Amino acid sequence: MQGLKNFFATRWGIIFVGLVIGVLASLLQKLGNPPNMGICVACMERDIAGALGLHRAGVVQYLRPEILGFVLGAFLSALLYREYKPRGGSAPFIRFILGIFAMIGALVFLGCPWRTLLRLAGGDGNAIFGLLGLIFGIFIGTRFLKAGYSLGRTQPASSKAAGLAFPFLMLGLLVLLLIDPRPEGGGRGLVLFYSAKGPGSMFAPVFVSLFIGLVIGVLAQRSRFCTMGAFRDLLLFKQGHLFSGVLALLISAFITNLILGQFNPGFEKQPIAHTMQLWNFLGMTLAGLALLLQEAVPEDSFFFLVKEMLMLQSLQLV
Amino acid sequence: MIVGAGIAHNFGLASSPAGIGPNGAVATIIGLIVCIIIGLAMRRR
Numbered sequence: 001m002q003g004l005k006n007f008f009a010t011r012w013g014i015i016f017v018g019l020v021i022g023v024l025a026s027l028l029q030k031l032g033n034p035p036n037m038g039i040c041v042a043c044m045e046r047d048i049a050g051a052l053g054l055h056r057a058g059v060v061q062y063l064r065p066e067i068l069g070f071v072l073g074a075f076l077s078a079l080l081y082r083e084y085k086p087r088g089g090s091a092p093f094i095r096f097i098l099g100i101f102a103m104i105g106a107l108v109f110l111g112c113p114w115r116t117l118l119r120l121a122g123g124d125g126n127a128i129f130g131l132l133g134l135i136f137g138i139f140i141g142t143r144f145l146k147a148g149y150s151l152g153r154t155q156p157a158s159s160k161a162a163g164l165a166f167p168f169l170m171l172g173l174l175v176l177l178l179i180d181p182r183p184e185g186g187g188r189g190l191v192l193f194y195s196a197k198g199p200g201s202m203f204a205p206v207f208v209s210l211f212i213g214l215v216i217g218v219l220a221q222r223s224r225f226c227t228m229g230a231f232r233d234l235l236l237f238k239q240g241h242l243f244s245g246v247l248a249l250l251i252s253a254f255i256t257n258l259i260l261g262q263f264n265p266g267f268e269k270q271p272i273a274h275t276m277q278l279w280n281f282l283g284m285t286l287a288g289l290a291l292l293l294q295e296a297v298p299e300d301s302f303f304f305l306v307k308e309m310l311m312l313q314s315l316q317l318v
Numbered sequence: 319m320i321v322g323a324g325i326a327h328n329f330g331l332a333s334s335p336a337g338i339g340p341n342g343a344v345a346t347i348i349g350l351i352v353c354i355i356i357g358l359a360m361r362r363r
Binding site for chain 1: 329332333343353
């Protein structure tokens with residue numbers, strides 16, 4: 001186990017994780033997830049919000065098992081490797097506000113940092129502007145960090161139980177998904193909302209999604225794979241460890257897309273995308289800046305993407 | 319962020335293949351301004 005732990009901390013370890021995520025994401029698209037959306041934390045959370053009725057946009061409602069898998073996989077992995085140390089308490093409301101705006105920015109572009117990469121890997125040229133915006137937003141954030149921006153250090157939680165709430169919430173949602181499956185053709189189940197058409201009606205088989213989510217959760221917990229951290233480290237410290245994982249993800253998703261016939265280069269008519277480049281750019285600038293300001297303290301960096309995007313920062317599953 | 323998703327779709331901020339939502343541009347600008355204020359205000363003394 002020790003050897004495995006060391007492997008994931010190495011350059012080849014992070015590259016391996018990037019390669020695996022790229023292949024699995026592309027595969028999820030083949031298995032039924034929406035195009036260029038094999039994994040998209042923002043889109044999937046939007047679908048979850050829809051499934052729970054927090055918004056009523058009919059085309060984006062599905063309780064995505066991948067997200068539940070991420071959290072539970074990372075949680076179990078942290079427990080197993082004795083790295084479960086819940087922390088929190090640093091400016092939670094500011095982080096809450098930043099999370100809201102990160103999501104709004106991501107939904108203006110139509111994708112999180114991972115989907116930006118997956119859209120590129122699928123040939124969506126509009127994602128170039130999103131990626132540039134993301135990098136620009138992170139760049140602005142690093143300037144704030146250099147000027148002394150800080151949300152303060154997180155403290156160890158007073159009780160180990162503090163970190164259990166979120167994984168248990170996810171477990172509860174998983175149970176809900178299993179006892180309230182999608183009615184034929186979508187519509188309303190017992191409590192959950194299901195899309196009849198649109199991206200919310202496109203999904204891989206539940207157990208495949210869940211399993212892949214668990215695998216990625218474990219891998220990300222072991223390796224600290226993180227797209228935001230990758231660009232931050234590159235811009236702030238000229239350090240390319242995490243970035244090599246991001247590059248690996250992009251390349252492996254691209255190659256898998258080529259093999260599966262999912263690579264369609266162009267700008268017009270790309271799946272779940274629009275061509276208003278200014279807003280592609282600014283949307284991701286907002287997402288990148290808001291997410292970086294949430295992270296703030298580099299040494300807290302861990303499983304950044306999912307943790308931060310799920311508002312898990314107040315109970316860090318470190 | 320799930321709250322953000324709710325807000326984005328309830329108030330016409332989210333984009334679709336047809337382009338950005340009717341209030342998406344305004345929300346993005348407000349978001350950038352708020353982030354810059356937070357970035358400037360939350361500094362270690």
